[in-house]
Amino acid sequence: MFGACCCRSESNLVCNSLCCVLVVVNISVQLRMTSVTPLRLVSRLFKPVSPVRTITLAYVTKQCDKGSTETYNSSYEPDIGNLYTEEHLSLRKTVRKIIDKDINPHVDEWEAAGEFPIRELFKKLGNAGILGVNMPQEFGGLGLDWSYSLAVAEELGYINCGSIPMAIGVQTEMSTQALAKFGSDELRKQFLAPAVAGDMIASIGVSELSAGSDVAAIKTQAVRKGDDYVINGSKMWITNGLKADWMCMLANTGSGPVHKNKSLIIVPLNTKGIERVKIDKLGMDCSDTAQIFFEDVRVPISYCIGEENHGFLYQMQQFQLERLFASGSLIIGLETIIKETAEYCSQRKAFGYPLINNQIIHYTLAELQTEVEALRALTYRAVARYIRGEDVTYLASMCKLKVGRLARQVTDSCLQYWGGMGYTKEVKVSRMYRDFRLVSIGGGADEVMLGIICKYMETLPTVK
Amino acid sequence: MSLRVLVGVKRVIDYAVKVRVKPDKTGVVTDGVKHSMNPFDEIAIEEAVRMKEKNIVKEIIAVSCGPQQCQETIRTALAMGADRGIHVEVAGKEYEAMQPFHVSKILAKLAQEEKVDIVLVGKQAIDDDCNQTGQMTAALLDWSQACFASKVEKTDGELTVTREIDGGLEVIKVKLPAVITSDLRLNEPRYATLPNIMKAKKKPMAKKTAADLGVDLTPRHEVLSVEDPPVREAGIKVETVEDLVGKLKQSGVI
Ligand SMILES: Cc1cc2nc3c(=O)[nH]c(=O)nc-3n(C[C@H](O)[C@H](O)[C@H](O)COP(=O)(O)OP(=O)(O)OC[C@H]3O[C@@H](n4cnc5c(N)ncnc54)[C@H](O)[C@@H]3O)c2cc1C
Numbered sequence: 001m002f003g004a005c006c007c008r009s010e011s012n013l014v015c016n017s018l019c020c021v022l023v024v025v026n027i028s029v030q031l032r033m034t035s036v037t038p039l040r041l042v043s044r045l046f047k048p049v050s051p052v053r054t055i056t057l058a059y060v061t062k063q064c065d066k067g068s069t070e071t072y073n074s075s076y077e078p079d080i081g082n083l084y085t086e087e088h089l090s091l092r093k094t095v096r097k098i099i100d101k102d103i104n105p106h107v108d109e110w111e112a113a114g115e116f117p118i119r120e121l122f123k124k125l126g127n128a129g130i131l132g133v134n135m136p137q138e139f140g141g142l143g144l145d146w147s148y149s150l151a152v153a154e155e156l157g158y159i160n161c162g163s164i165p166m167a168i169g170v171q172t173e174m175s176t177q178a179l180a181k182f183g184s185d186e187l188r189k190q191f192l193a194p195a196v197a198g199d200m201i202a203s204i205g206v207s208e209l210s211a212g213s214d215v216a217a218i219k220t221q222a223v224r225k226g227d228d229y230v231i232n233g234s235k236m237w238i239t240n241g242l243k244a245d246w247m248c249m250l251a252n253t254g255s256g257p258v259h260k261n262k263s264l265i266i267v268p269l270n271t272k273g274i275e276r277v278k279i280d281k282l283g284m285d286c287s288d289t290a291q292i293f294f295e296d297v298r299v300p301i302s303y304c305i306g307e308e309n310h311g312f313l314y315q316m317q318q319f320q321l322e323r324l325f326a327s328g329s330l331i332i333g334l335e336t337i338i339k340e341t342a343e344y345c346s347q348r349k350a351f352g353y354p355l356i357n358n359q360i361i362h363y364t365l366a367e368l369q370t371e372v373e374a375l376r377a378l379t380y381r382a383v384a385r386y387i388r389g390e391d392v393t394y395l396a397s398m399c400k401l402k403v404g405r406l407a408r409q410v411t412d413s414c415l416q417y418w419g420g421m422g423y424t425k426e427v428k429v430s431r432m433y434r435d436f437r438l439v440s441i442g443g444g445a446d447e448v449m450l451g452i453i454c455k456y457m458e459t460l461p462t463v464k
Numbered sequence: 465m466s467l468r469v470l471v472g473v474k475r476v477i478d479y480a481v482k483v484r485v486k487p488d489k490t491g492v493v494t495d496g497v498k499h500s501m502n503p504f505d506e507i508a509i510e511e512a513v514r515m516k517e518k519n520i521v522k523e524i525i526a527v528s529c530g531p532q533q534c535q536e537t538i539r540t541a542l543a544m545g546a547d548r549g550i551h552v553e554v555a556g557k558e559y560e561a562m563q564p565f566h567v568s569k570i571l572a573k574l575a576q577e578e579k580v581d582i583v584l585v586g587k588q589a590i591d592d593d594c595n596q597t598g599q600m601t602a603a604l605l606d607w608s609q610a611c612f613a614s615k616v617e618k619t620d621g622e623l624t625v626t627r628e629i630d631g632g633l634e635v636i637k638v639k640l641p642a643v644i645t646s647d648l649r650l651n652e653p654r655y656a657t658l659p660n661i662m663k664a665k666k667k668p669m670a671k672k673t674a675a676d677l678g679v680d681l682t683p684r685h686e687v688l689s690v691e692d693p694p695v696r697e698a699g700i701k702v703e704t705v706e707d708l709v710g711k712l713k714q715s716g717v718i
Contacts, residue, residue, distance in 0.1 A: 090661045098655055100480055128655035142658055 078384035080377065088151040094128055095155040107160045110286040111431065118167060118201055118243050118288075126198020131172055135180055139188050140196040145387040146321070149173065150328045150379070157332025160428060162435030163287035165329045170239045171195060173321040174443075175202035175248045178264050178314040182306030191246055191266050203244035205235035205267070205292065206315060212237075213448050215250070216258040216312070220294065222251040222265055224301060229253070229265060231273075231297040237442070241290025242276050244269055254309040263311035266303040273297040283434025320392055322443050323400035327379045330403050330436065334372050334410045337429055338365050341414040348419075361417055368410050375402050394456045401449035404440030411436050466522030467640070469512045470575050471546065472567070472585035472597065473528045474502040475537040479590055489689045491560060501537045504586025506544075507646040510653035511616060512584055513545035520618045521582075523547050527574055529567055531555045535669065542664035543656035549669035550574060554681065558674075561683035564592075566674070568600035573677040575605060580641070582623075587612050587645040598645035608638040612647040 102124055110116035125131050133149045135141025142148070149172070156165040179192050194200035211217035220233025231251060238247065247267045254261035269276070275293045306314060342365055345356035356362055382395035411433040415422040422429055440446045454460040477483055478498040486493055501509075515521040526541035528534035529552040538549035552570055554562055575583050583605075588595035602609035610616075614633065615626035627634045628647045638644075656664070674681050702708045712718045 087658065087662065091658045094655050094658070094661070124655070127657075129657035129659070144658070148658075 078381070078388060080380040080384045083147050083380050083384055084151060088148060091133070091148055092151050092155040095130060095152050096158060098124060098128060098130070099155070099158050103164060104158070104160050107164070107286075111161055111163075112285075114285055115288055116164060116167075116286045118240065121164075122171065122198040122201060124198070125168065126196065131168070131198050132196030133172070135172075135176070135192065135196050136188075139180070139193040141180075146324070147383055147387050149321075150324065150383045153325050153328035154331055156329045157334075157336070159333075161284075161286060161431055162333070162438065163284045165333075166284065166287055166438075167240050169322070169325045169329060170204060171202050173325045174318060175204040177318045177321055178305050179248060179266065181317075182264075182310075182314055183266075184302070187266060187303065187305065194245075200245040201240055201243055203238050203240045203247045203269075205238055205247040205249040207237045208234060209236045209291075213445055215315070218250060218252065218262070220249070220251045222249075222253050222263065222299075224253075225298075227301055228298040229301055229304070231265075231267065231294045231299065234291060234293045236291050237279065238290045238292055239287060241292055242278055242288040247292070248305070250311050250315055253304075253311070256309065259312045260309055261312075262315075263308050264305040264314050265299060265311075266305065267294075267297065267299050271297050271299060282437065283431070284438060285431075285434075319444065320386065320396045323396040323449075324379065324383055324386065324392075326439055326443055327375060327399035327403035328383070330407055330439065331372060331376050331379065333432060333436070334375075334407060335369070337410055337414050337432055338369050338372070340428065341365060341417050344421075345417055355417060364413055364417075368406075368413060371406050372410070375399070375406055378402060393452065397444075397449045397452040400439075400444060401446055401453065404446050404449075407432075407436035407439045467515075467520060467581040468523045468525070468579065469515070469521050469582045469584055470525050470527060470571065470578060470580040471505070471508050471512050471541065472571055472583070473505040473509060473526050473537050473541045474586070474589045474591075475499050475528060475530055475534045476502045476589055476591040479503060485690050485692050489691060490687070491690050499533065499537075501540050502586050502589045502591075504588060504590070504646055504648070505541075506586075506653040507648070507650050508584045508586050508644075509541045509544050509546060510651045511613075511644075511646060512582075513654070514651065515616070515618070516545065518618075525550060525574075525578055525580065527552065527571065529554050529562070529570055529674075530559055538669055539661075539664050540656065542667045542669075543661045544654060545660070546667075548667055550672060551669060552672050552674060552677070554674060558681050561687075562681060563684060564594045564596035565600060565684060566679060566681050567597050568604055569679045570674060570677055571597070571601045572604040573679060575601070575641075577677075582641065583607075583643045585643070585645050587647050598643050602643035605641070605643070608640075608642040609644075610636060610638045610642060611645040613644050614647045614649045616644060616650070 102121065106116070122131065129142050130152060132139070132141030133144050133152055134146050135143070137143040153165070153169070156168060159165050176192055176195050179188060183192065191200065191202075195202045206215055206218070208218050208220060210219060218233075220231065220235065222229035222231045229251075231249070233251065235241075235247070235249065238244070241247075246269055249265050249267045250262055251265055252261055253263040253265075267274075269292070273295045274297055275295075276290045277293075279289045279291055281287075281289055305311070342356060342362075345361055346354050348355045378395065379399050382392045382399050385395065386392045411429060415429045415433050418427060418429055421427055422433075424430060451460060476499060477492070477494065478500040481498050484493045485491075509524075509526065512521060512524045516524060524546040525548055526538050526546040527550040528537050528541075532553070532555070534553075535549075535551050538546075538551055542549055552574075571583055571585070583598075583601055585598045585601070587598065589597075598611055599609060610623065610625035610627060612628045613625045614628045617624045619637070622637050622639055623642060623644070624635060624637055625644065627636060628649065700711070702711060709718070
């Protein structure tokens with residue numbers, strides 16, 4: 001759940017991943033007849049370019065690294081009805097078993113305690129392969145495509161709180177993806193393999209006190225001294241932060257433009273000079289969220305993921321998966337709330353008949369369920385395109401926007417029909433009301449998603 | 465030495481499902497209800513797999529008696545690490561009337577056919593709570609038995625088994641061949657990983673009938689009626705000890 005930069009100011013224009021995508025679009029339009037790989041061109045052309053506003057959505061193209069430039073038309077749509085095979089269902093069954101046996105029976109207790117035994121639980125998930133579904137096999141992962149991760153994310157929706165799916169998502173999709181893709185073998189052996197096995201807890205450190213939506217504005221510095229970086233600064237809102245063994249930190253390492261001066265660095269959190277403070281929150285009670293301070297913290301330069309000063313770009317790439325995870329992991333939770341509300345309203349009587357008999361109630365629930373199915377369809381479509389190698393920033397941003405909005409709508413509408421009960425901590429709907437409220441804020445606020453979608457729609461005014 | 469183990473795995477209504485009695489009181493509703501492997505049998509499979517990982521055991525055979533769907537239960541055992549499966553198909557009325565005695569006969573026969581050294585089963589199934597199959601199998605085979613095991617260790621030619629008994633633990637030595645039944649604390653079963661689930665699909669599963677094994681399934685007793693437990697009446701909360709004593713007196717309990 002890290003920040004997302006939205007292109008408002010001119011500096012953002014060059015730093016947001018979206019600009020990058022639009023550049024691709026432009027190039028692709030020009031190169032549709034040729035066989036040049038757009039990705040190479042993108043990296044060459046990745047410099048301040050303001051998007052040319054001449055193309056239409058019809059030309060949002062297939063992802064660059066495939067080298068093909070098929071256009072976006074309906075015959076090109078993937079068959080999302082076939083997204084899940086028997087293997088996906090087997091994987092979901094395993095996840096469900098862990099949830100029913102090792103998670104849900106304890107959730108109330110963990111929520112009350114304000115923490116859950118993350119180490120123990122991650123070890124169980126790691127043993128079952130759940131923490132490395134899309135990770136390379138050399139490092140203990142299952143090496144499967146992201147449709148399997150979606151299957152897992154969806155099943156995690158059966159967990160009776162938001163905190164635990166979030167903790168798992170941070171580990172599998174948000175903190176480790178850049179490391180898996182761009183990290184050296186040595187770094188991956190040391191930090192990725194144990195995270196996949198469930199022996200290490202990972203966290204992602206992007207947001208700061210003064211920089212959330214505007215990621216480019218982060219202040220934390222990592223300065224080279226000999227073979228080390230010396231890190232000074234602080235990170236805010238760090239999920240799994242109190243117990244994590246390491247952080248994938250975005251820090252300033254260079255003096256160039258804001259999108260070319262940052263690196264992703266693995267920082268072991270038992271290093272000298274680190275202090276962690278717990279943050280008290282509205283919901284997500286058993287998730288530990290921390291503010292973390294760094295004072296002259298030394299880590300080897302070899303802990304930099306990929307190339308120095310490429311961190312911003314790497315970080316932008318991880319956004320897609322975080323967004324898809326967010327929508328995937330909420331679908332079942334939302335459906336469950338609707339279902340339980342229907343059940344409650346069938347039993348609860350007012351004015352001589354069950355509440356559910358009021359048309360406004362059964363219609364509202366039908367409306368909400370329709371929205372959830374629409375969200376599921378959108379998510380499946382985005383994932384089906386993603387596994388085909390496309391850049392799905394456009395659809396993934398819509399998934400993230402929609403899931404945040406819908407989560408608020410479903411939990412608020414349903415809570416209403418529970419009456420006073422809905423306002424107590426006895427019922428799941430109130431927990432979900434608090435937990436899911438985060439979704440519109442964390443991992444890029446709704447407005448940031450809207451900004452990205454506007455860019456694709458070419459309706460965002462350019463600020464000079 | 466490398467041993468062969470036969471593990472019994474029963475398909476039961478999942479422990480999380482709220483069991484409902486059929487309106488005609490002949491049994492409980494099973495149609496459309498989630499089923500899983502009996503949790504004690506999962507522990508038994510896990511123990512066999514751990515013994516294999518320690519090179520004590522060479523081959524694990526998982527057997528389940530019941531309808532077609534038992535094959536899913538066997539597949540689960542195979543995904544956890546069993547080497548092959550045997551499905552003894554018993555369906556319909558015959559399955560409804562099947563009792564631990566019949567299952568013991570089937571297990572005993574298979575144990576002999578397969579020349580196994582250990583029969584490992586759960587101490588009881590969570591649906592009928594009979595707690596008889598292991599014991600009867602040992603009796604039919606005239607093998608040593610170690611029930612309610614919470615720890616199994618191999619000592620030369622024998623097994624040292626810690627048993628959970630009333631008031632504590634009992635450590636016994638048993639000669640092989642032997643029948644062991646697993647208690648809750650024997651181990652914590654693993655979850656099958658996707659690669660192992662996939663591998664399990666290719667592992668062999670033999671199909672047999674009780675007749676193939678020469679076991680007669682004629683029921684020894686008849687179920688007259690299955691009833692819901694009486695509904696517990698709602699209690700009340702009292703503020704003080706005096707209140708409590710007063711209420712108890714009032715209700716004639718004291
Ligand atoms: C429980 C929790 C867990 C988190 N976990 C992590 C983590 O593990 N790692 C991490 O790095 N971060 C994490 N975050 C941080 C999260 O990503 C940020 O809170 C989020 O990006 C918003 O940043 P901000 O809080 O600084 O809000 P701000 O950037 O100050 O924005 C405040 C509000 O302003 C509005 N806004 C912002 N930009 C625009 C715009 N362009 N147009 C219109 N309105 C706008 C939005 O409504 C936004 O909510 C977490 C946050 C929470 C609450």
